[in-house]
Amino acid sequence: MYRLDIAALILLLINILKKNKILPLSRKELLLGFLSGVFLALHFYFWIASLKYTSIASSVVLVSTNPFFVVLVSLFLMKEKITFKMVLALIVSFIGTIIITVNDGNLFSSKIDKVALFGDMLALIGAFSVSFYFIIGAQLRKSMDTNKYITVVYSSAAIFITIMVMFANVDAFHYSTRDFSFIFLLAIIPQLVGHSAFNWALKYLKATAIAITTLGEIIGSSILAYIFFAQTISLWQFVGIAFIISAIVISFKYGKV
Structure with missing residues (x-):
């Protein structure tokens, strides 16, 4: 919530100082901008929650399957053609995802790790949510400049997730000064720099291509x-990651970008 709230407030302040015109917006732009913001908020809500239950490596790998959700949504909702090699990439990524979730949850043992499995599911929901964020963004960026688009979307996401937190009955003020310094960095670097760069590129590249570039996070x-939290990667996690990275390579080489 704070990541989005801070980013939105900084953008609004910059626009006020520079006297940039964000309004008026058409009904379609307003609706799609709000919807994109909702999916961005849901992405953070589920993905960041997953880090409490599963490892960083598994969480990031699973949330990074979003390019394949982008392909599937584009195929069924936007009627875009899909090549055999992209189908192969989807299958390979699906196998990698299954390997990671089976390993994390100990599904083939008598003691299923329901906590890690729950975290994996949250990360996948986060991947599904961010896919719609990229797809809607690709449509809006055809007519909206970057500043107007990110101001509308980040503000919508901030409002939506703030309401979610208000109804979640949690203490949102117990953080230390050190915590807030890291939250501020999240708003500045990953959000205002990272996500804004993706949104700028949406005007020039397909949503699938942008989604694929996020996979460098893995x-x-x-x-x-490993460096900061001493979290090692198990053999089966490594195998699952290898499958997903192979799918990335196939998508990047043969995907329609």
Whole structure:
């Protein structure tokens, strides 16, 4: 919530100081912008929650399956053609996802790890949510400039997730100054720099291509998780990651971008 709230407030302040015109918006732009924001909020709500229950590597790998949800949604809702090699990439990524979830949840043992399995499911819901965020963004960026788009979407996401937190009956004010410094960095670097770069590129590349670029998180986050949290990768996690990275390579080489 704070990540989105801070990012939205900074954007609004910049626009006020620069006297940028965000309004008026057409009914379609307003509706789709709000919807995109809702899916962005849901992405963070489920994905960040997953980190409490499963490992960083598994969470990031599973949330990074979003390019394949983008392909599936584009196929069924937007009637885009899909090549055999993209079908192969989907199958390979699905196998990798199954390997990771089976390993994390100990599904083939007598003691199923329901906690890790729950975290994996949350990460997958996060992946599904961000897919719609990219698809809607690709449509809106055809007519909206980057500043107007991210201001509308981040503000909508901030409002929606703030309401969710208000009804969640949690203490949102117990964080230390150190905690808030990290939250502020989340708003500045991953949100205002990272996500805004993706949204800028949506005007020039297909949503599938943008989604694929997010998959670099897999390697980087796994390395950082080992350095800072001593989280190692098991053999089967490594195999699952290898399948998903193979699918990424296939998508990037043969995908329609």
